[in-house]
Amino acid sequence: MQKTGYNIIINYVSDKTDVKELENEIKKLGSESLIIKADVSKNEDVENLIKQAIEKFGRIDVLVNNAGITKDNLLMRMSEEEFDKVIEINLKGTYLMTKAVSKYMMKQRKGSIVNLSSVVGVAGNAGQCNYSASKAGIIGFTKSVAKELASRNIRANAVAPGFIQTDMTDVLPDTVKESIHNQIPLKRMGTASEVAELIYFLGSDSSSYITGQVINIDGGMI
Numbered sequence: 001m002q003k004t005g006y007n008i009i010i011n012y013v014s015d016k017t018d019v020k021e022l023e024n025e026i027k028k029l030g031s032e033s034l035i036i037k038a039d040v041s042k043n044e045d046v047e048n049l050i051k052q053a054i055e056k057f058g059r060i061d062v063l064v065n066n067a068g069i070t071k072d073n074l075l076m077r078m079s080e081e082e083f084d085k086v087i088e089i090n091l092k093g094t095y096l097m098t099k100a101v102s103k104y105m106m107k108q109r110k111g112s113i114v115n116l117s118s119v120v121g122v123a124g125n126a127g128q129c130n131y132s133a134s135k136a137g138i139i140g141f142t143k144s145v146a147k148e149l150a151s152r153n154i155r156a157n158a159v160a161p162g163f164i165q166t167d168m169t170d171v172l173p174d175t176v177k178e179s180i181h182n183q184i185p186l187k188r189m190g191t192a193s194e195v196a197e198l199i200y201f202l203g204s205d206s207s208s209y210i211t212g213q214v215i216n217i218d219g220g221m222i
Helices: 017-028 043-057 080-108 129-152 174-182 192-203
Strands: 008-012 033-037 062-065 111-116 154-161 214-217
Touching: 008 017, 008 043, 017 033, 033 043, 043 080, 062 080, 062 192, 080 111, 080 129, 080 154, 111 129, 111 192, 129 154, 129 214, 154 192, 192 214
Parallel strands: 008 033, 062 111, 111 154, 154 214
Antiparallel strands: none
């Protein structure tokens, strides 16, 4: 983690252990943070989250919508609950958070919204029709919001990661990793820090003339 000058609101919904570690890292860099437990698919939780953020810091300059879940299954086996839950968190959560934050950004006449989509929202993926639909929905949502809010100097962009190295991918067998690498022209997975750098760029004034875009970060896979 590097110093950026941002104070950060951290939202979590289950385990607080990793969040506390992140809070300590942010403190070491000289920034403040605020930890709030909220379910982004529930409007009451979202309104409370934003209220606390404004009370603490007075403004919100950048919103990163990265809450997401998967409930993979083939279409013929997928339950209605598996479909609905993924849409609620991934897509409805993005809608509720953006709506709540945008009214403060409109008063500021400045802000940047970065929504996490996925390459499967662009290209689809077998066994992930719910997840793909939610991530494709985020792309359409982002483009519409960008047009609605541009007159208030608020930008909205989407980031579409491909295969990213995480704790979940670390435990995959070498044969599976090799198969994944063969799908990627750069022959490797991306890193979380590479995705974070792109999100930081889109949130900053360095991207002040970029809005309504979907940027794939996938090693050339799509």
